[in-house]
Amino acid sequence: MAHRKTVNTMWLDAVSMLDRADQLHRQFFRLGSAQTRGPSWEPPADIFETPDTLSVMVALPGIASDNLQVTIENDVLHIHAHRPMPGPRGAHLKRLEIPYGHFERHIRLPSGHFQIQDSSLSQGCLTLTLKKLR
Incomplete structure (x- = not known):
């Protein structure tokens, strides 16, 4: 028993x-909102705040920096790109767990005005430093 x-x-x-x-x-x-055409997904993000800056880290493995658009409009940080489907032509797909295709991430910022001070794409993570404007 x-x-x-x-x-x-x-x-x-x-x-x-x-x-x-x-x-x-x-x-x-x-998956992202249905407002976009085609497949859409949202990558995870972390946000850290100091008295002078807001740091945003977004997981973007496999994204080239020249394929990435980052803007701030109306207190919202917009991140757009496209992750192409990997693998050799003619290969048979056995498993697909990592999302591919167009993605968008919209992050509402705290009240105030921000300017992108620094950005880097390293080891699959986009790191943005947003300067708080007084």
Whole structure:
């Protein structure tokens, strides 16, 4: 009887971990709004604030800097690009977990005025430093 209870507990733990992994995947690579044509997704972002700046880090693996557009309009940071489908021509797709295609990320900024002071794309992350304008 104790053996059966242990197996059931292990099974419930495994199912719970799979559900959590699926939730994290959907959270980080959720589909964007239907306002755009074609496939759209939103990359995850972190934001840090200091008294003088706002730092934004966005996960963009596989995105070239010349394919990236970043603007600030009406207190919203807009990030647009396109991640092309990888792989050799004629290859058979066996698994597709990383989102590809057009993406947009719109981040509402805190009240105030901001100017992009610095930007870098390194190790798959876009890092923006937004200067607070007084």
